[in-house]
Amino acid sequence: MWKNVEKSRINESNCEKIIGLLCEEGLTEEAVCALEEMKHNGLKPSLKIYNSIIHGYSRSSKFEDALFFLHEMKGIGLKPKTNTYDGLIQSYGKYKMYSKIDMCLKEMKSDGCSPDQVTYNLLIREFARGGLLKRMEGAYKSLRSKRMHLDSSTLVAVLEAYINFGTLKDMEKVYKSLLKSNAFLKEDLIRKLAEVYIKNHMFSRLDDLGDDLASRTGRTDLVWCLRILSHACLLSRRGMELVVQEMEDAKVPWNVSIANIILVTHLKMKDFMHLKFLFSELPKLGVKPDIVTFGILFDARRFGFDETRILVMWRRIGLLDESVKIDTDPLVLTAYGKGSFLKSFEEVYASLTPNAREKKWTYQSLIDLLVKQNAQQLQY
Known part of the structure; x- marks a missing residue:
């Protein structure tokens, strides 16, 4: 009905928007139907359209279909860009297909697409979430050597990886870097840090965590819990009394x-x-x-x-x-x-x-x- 109102609506720009929206909603098969109709009307698909379909299929783990359209795109003379492969890398990481990430990087470079800042941040995050510390650190070194920016979300992923493996020295180093950034400190991240400190009997660090969190979010229940827990674990009656007095002064x-x-x-x-x-x-x-x-x-x-x-x-x-x-x-x-x-x-x-x-x-x-x-x- 929409098309029949005005035939001029059938153009590359509108098709690109419609196919992109369909893929975002997980309706990749419908997007492919729209692509075929587009071809039938003599319109040439854009790189953005193929990226949408490739990423749509890869997000739902249909990688054979994703690669089919990647090769089809190349066949009609459209050269993939770095973000084409970034979407594949992210989905390979999501489904823990790390060997496929290596193959993707090789094909990416053979097509003349050099990994950029987005790619390296993506690689670091996916390797961190998969617990592949050496590969995570290797991607991090490459990013730093190229003087590219490390996203705060990437820094959080690296911190969580070190927390999960209990590597205290690296954990604290990354946490200090995170504090220097403008990243929002989520409570679940602070809790994970606190658990590591508790298990390693580093109770004084809990008070520091509470102060760090308070500087970003204000004095929440978790802040007071961390601060008084720090003194309590050290059996410091005076420390607990001081925190309780602060609570009373703040009418908490x-x-x-x-x-x-x-x-x-x-x-x-x-x-x-x-x-x-x-x-x-x-x-x-x-x-x-x-x-x-x-x-x-x-x-x-x-x-x-x-x-x-x-x-x-x-x-x-x-x-x-x-x-x-x-x-x-x-x-x-x-x-x-x-x-x-x-x-x-x-x-x-x-x-x-x-x-x-x-x-x-x-x-x-x-x-x-x-x-x-x-x-x-x-x-x-």
Whole structure:
């Protein structure tokens, strides 16, 4: 209907736009039909049209079709450009076909297309995501030797590769470079860095991470969590107090992650006086305990802490009848582990039938189950 309104609409420019849009939506077969109709009307396809179809097929892993149109393009005298091969390289990386990337680079060079800045950044990212560190570093050296720009997204991919392999020295070097750029620091990236530091007992680095993140995103919950976790892991009571004071000055309310970090630190210090006080203050602080909080309470019981009054208070305010949930930041569990209570619950839960697992679990039913399964450990 669109074409019949005005025949002049059937031209190279409009066909190029339509085929490009079809390929972007994954409708590559329809795009090929449009290409054939274009030829039928005596119109000459452009390089952009062939690129759209080649990239469309490669994105859906139909590489034989992609290469067919690459060769067809060459056959009608259209010379591929660097971005023609960039799309193929990206898709080969997506499907972890790294040997095909080598073949693609060879064909690319034989066609007189030299890898440019986009190509090298692409190669670095794909090799990084595939865990091919030597090839990633080789592409990085080539980029630097040609004095080309390293994209911030490429730098992030390199950092994540070093994080995954736990290479601390290289990880920190790249992270410092990332800080000098204008790249946005995503929270999941900061979390990955924090996990590496925690596993290597480099707790003071968590405070630095929190400051770095705050300078980019403001003082979020993760920032406060990292900062207080840093001092808590070092068992620095003074450090924790300073962070808590900063939170109060900034009028930042407590959350269950902050509370659980401080609670478990008091437990490690066997400081039952402050442990009891904080458990009692949670309602006033507006903090609703989660299963991790319960775990700390019952783990403290194993060391002689009397949890009776706390449970009575929680029962009185209706907390024991609420559904079991976990709101604690995962980094807290990374730093301290799950504790005996949570491990016992997981073991018991795993032994239940599927129907029993799907029932509504309250804190009271959870406690009753563990008391029934292991009365000697959890009697109250």
